[in-house]
Structures are given as structure tokens and as C-alpha cells.
Amino acid sequence: GENVEQHPSTLSVQEGDSAVIKCTYSDSASNYFPWYKQELGKRPQLIIDIRSNVGEKKDQRIAVTLNKTAKHFSLHITETQPEDSAVYFCAGKTTGNQFYFGTGTSLTVIP
Amino acid sequence: KAGVTQTPRYLIKTRGQQVTLSCSPISGHRSVSWYQQTPGQGLQFLFEYFSETQRNKGNFPGRFSGRQFSNSRSEMNVSTLELGDSALYLCASSFRLAEETQYFGPGTRLLVL
Numbered sequence: 001g002e003n004v005e006q007h008p009s010t011l012s013v014q015e016g017d018s019a020v021i022k023c024t025y026s027d028s029a030s031n032y033f034p035w036y037k038q039e040l041g042k043r044p045q046l047i048i049d050i051r052s053n054v055g056e057k058k059d060q061r062i063a064v065t066l067n068k069t070a071k072h073f074s075l076h077i078t079e080t081q082p083e084d085s086a087v088y089f090c091a092g093k094t095t096g097n098q099f100y101f102g103t104g105t106s107l108t109v110i111p
Numbered sequence: 112k113a114g115v116t117q118t119p120r121y122l123i124k125t126r127g128q129q130v131t132l133s134c135s136p137i138s139g140h141r142s143v144s145w146y147q148q149t150p151g152q153g154l155q156f157l158f159e160y161f162s163e164t165q166r167n168k169g170n171f172p173g174r175f176s177g178r179q180f181s182n183s184r185s186e187m188n189v190s191t192l193e194l195g196d197s198a199l200y201l202c203a204s205s206f207r208l209a210e211e212t213q214y215f216g217p218g219t220r221l222l223v224l
Contacts, residue, residue, distance in 0.1 A: 006153075032211050043115075043201070043215040044154075089154060097209035098167050099144070103153035 002027040002094050006102025013080050014110050021105045023090035024072040032093040035064060035075050038104075039086045047088075048075070080109045113138065115204050115216035123222045129190040132219045136183050136204030142166075143185040144213060145177060148199040160185050161208040189221075197223045 004025045013019050025033075034049035050057045050064045050073065057064050061080075066073040077084055090102040116135045124130050136143050144167075145157040156169035160179035177187045183204075189196055199220050203213040 034211070036215075043217045045215070046212065049211070091154075093211065096167065098156050098159075098169065099154075099213075100156065101146075101154035103151070 002030070002092070002098075002100050004090060004092050004100055004102045006090050006105060008105060009103065010106045010108075012108045012110060015080060015082060017080055019075075019077045019080050019084070019107055019109075021075045021088055021090070021107075022072060023074070023092075023102050024070075025092045025100075026071070027092065027094050028068075028071060029095045030092040031095070033064070033066060033073050034091050034093075034099075035062075036089045036091065036101075037086045038089065044089060077107075080107075082109050082111050085109045115202060115214055117200075117202055117216040117219050119219060120217065121220050121222075123224065124192050125224050126192055126194060128192050129188065130192060130221060132187045132189075132200055132202075132221075134185045134187070134202035134204075134216055136185070136202075137214055140204035140206050140214075141183050142205045142208050142210060142213075143179060143183065144203045144205075145185070145187050146201045146203065147171070148201055148218070149197075154201065157187070159208070166208055192223045194223050197221060 006023045031052040036044035037047045038044040063076040087104045142161045144159040146154045159167040163179045179185045199218045201218045203215045205213040
């Protein structure tokens with residue numbers, strides 16, 4: 001079935017540095033790729049998304065890039081802050097309208 | 112507008128029992144999806160309901176079932192619980208079927224002993 005591989009599983013960065021999380025998907029027909037942030041004990045929240053007809057999208061310190069040929073997409077967080085510490089999930093949406101998620105990246109921003 | 116709510120928030124059951132979880136979507140949302148979240152597997156799609164009908168189903172055994180009521184509230188049932196069913200069960204609601212933007216509830220944490 002469709003799946004998405006997410007790397008790394010854990011990531012530690014110094015405050016102010018950048019963080020990059022990468023995902024590779026299997027279903028070439030997938031056309032929508034959201035990123036969710038889940039703080040400890042809280043619900044996942046959508047932070048940014050990208051559609052297959054766009055190569056890059058940016059929202060303040062967060063950006064997502066998509067390479068359809070290579071079937072991978074990445075989350076970039078610049079000028080990281082302690083409140084960015086959380087688990088981040090990438091996801092893809094199949095043509096059958098199901099979401100499939102990566103296994104998550106635990107990001108720790110060290111003050 | 113109130114967010115997605117789930118009850119109960121925590122649940123402890125023993126093997127062989129069954130459990131029913133409830134999800135109330137955002138007012139006006141008619142689609143409810145259910146996910147199982149475990150440390151090793153991440154979030155895995157269980158099923159999606161829209162207008163009281165199951166529209167999509169993930170790769171879970173028949174012990175996992177659900178339903179949706181006319182007010183869009185949804186329940187998920189797991190019968191004959193196994194230790195491996197211990198997980199955080201999340202529901203997410205959206206306005207339309209297969210809509211891209213979905214809003215998650217806080218989850219129900221189920222522990223099977």
C-alpha cells in the first residue's frame with residue numbers, strides 16, 4: 001500500500017539554527033502533502049501544506065518544498081525557537097482520498 | 112467555534128473486552144476520520160465517515176468498526192481487544208468528504224492490559 005518514509009526520527013538543533021525534515025512517498029498520484037505539529041500531550045495541528053502543482057510554499061519561518069520527480073518533500077524551519085520543539089508528521093493524500101502519515105520526527109530546540 | 116472533542120480521554124481495558132470511543136466534530140463538519148497513533152507506526156488511517164456512511168477504510172481487521180449518526184457524531188468500536196490495540200485514537204473532522212484540511216481531536220488514549 002501507499003506509505004511515506006520520514007527522516008530523521010529525532011533531531012536536535014540549537015536555537016536560531018535551521019531544521020530540515022524529509023519525507024519520501026510511494027504513490028506517484030498523491031497530490032496533497034500536509035505537515036502537522038504535535039506538541040506533547042496535544043492534538044496534531046496543520047502547520048503548512050503543499051499541492052502537487054506547486055514546488056515550494058513558505059509561511060514566515062516555515063517552508064515546504066516538493067520534488068515530484070523524486071517523490072519527496074521537505075519541511076524547513078528557520079530561526080528555530082524553543083516553542084518549535086514538538087513531533088512533526090508529514091502526510092500524503094492518495095487518489096483514494098486516504099491520508100497516510102510518516103512516523104514522525106521529534107524536534108528538540110536547545111536554548 | 113468549538114473544536115473536535117473526543118470522549119473518554121483515557122481508558123483502561125483488559126484483553127478480550129470491547130470498547131467504544133466517541134468523537135464530536137466541529138459544528139457543521141460532516142466528515143469524520145479515525146486514526147490509530149502508536150510510537151512505532153505513527154498515525155494509521157482507520158476509516159472515514161460521511162453522511163452516516165463509511166466512505167473509506169484502512170487496513171485494519173474487522174474488530175475495528177465505526178458508525179456515524181445524523182448529527183455527524185461518530186463512534187468507533189474495537190471488539191475482542193488485544194494488547195497491540197493500546198494506542199492513542201484520534202479522530203479528525205472536515206467540512207466535506209475527502210476534504211484536504213482536517214482538524215484533529217485531542218484523542219483517546221487506550222491501554223489494554
